[in-house]
Amino acid sequence: MKLFRTTRKKVAKMRDQRDISGLVRALNDSDLFVAVDAAEALGAIGGAQAVDALIGALESGPEPVRLFAARALARTGDVRAVPFLVRALSDPAARMRGAAASALAQIGDATAEQPLRDAIRREESISGAAPPPIEGAMRMLEGRMLSSVVARREMEAALLEIQKRERR
Numbered sequence: 091m092k093l094f095r096t097t098r099k100k101v102a103k104m105r106d107q108r109d110i111s112g113l114v115r116a117l118n119d120s121d122l123f124v125a126v127d128a129a130e131a132l133g134a135i136g137g138a139q140a141v142d143a144l145i146g147a148l149e150s151g152p153e154p155v156r157l158f159a160a161r162a163l164a165r166t167g168d169v170r171a172v173p174f175l176v177r178a179l180s181d182p183a184a185r186m187r188g189a190a191a192s193a194l195a196q197i198g199d200a201t202a203e204q205p206l207r208d209a210i211r212r213e214e215s216i217s218g219a220a221p222p223p224i225e226g227a228m229r230m231l232e233g234r235m236l237s238s239v240v241a242r243r244e245m246e247a248a249l250l251e252i253q254k255r256e257r258r
Contacts, residue, residue: 096124105131114143117155125151126158133162141168148174156181157189164193172199179209187213 096116101124104112113135116128129147132140144166147159160178163171171193178190191209194202 096121098123098127101127101131104128105134108135110135110137110139110143114139117143117147117151117159122152122154125155129155129158129162133158133165136166136168141166141170145171145174148178153183153186156186160186160189160193164196167197169197169199172197172202176202176205179205180212 096119101113101116103109104116105127110132113128113131116124117132119125119128125147129144132144141163144159144163147155148163148171151159156178160175163175175190175194175197179187179194181187181190187209191206194206
């Protein structure tokens with residue numbers, strides 16, 4: 091018998107105190123509002139223990155918790171979540187597939203590009219068109235990768251210019 095009930099107010103306090111252990115316990119609470127709040131708090135705090143718990147929730151939690159776990163993982167930006175989010179692109183629930191795609195795009199890891207392209211093809215074969223969240227995620231990822239390439243080229247050009255000046 092549970093003597094102390096976890097409430098949303100307690101989750102907010104755990105978040106403020108950065109009580110990751112308490113938030114991990116709350117992530118598995120039977121009250122979905124508590125569990126979802128815990129997922130959001132863990133995403134805001136980040137760190138290895140939080141990411142591990144969120145991956146666990148993404149893999150086996152109820153759908154609302156899995157959705158918020160995907161969003162929270164995106165917020166952490168931790169690339170360890172990428173393979174699990176890629177697996178979620180095949181989830182039976184369309185909302186979950188969209189949340190996973192968005193999270194992958196926000197994390198911005200290049201290894202997500204091909205799985206996102208594959209997800210678009212799967213969605214198109216099922217319904218004739220990829221859902222906007224998955225197409226949007228692909229565009230976001232492509233934009234991030236392009237920005238990264240452009241920034242790298244600009245940085246390399248600036249460094250070459252500095253080296254030329256130093257040689258003079």
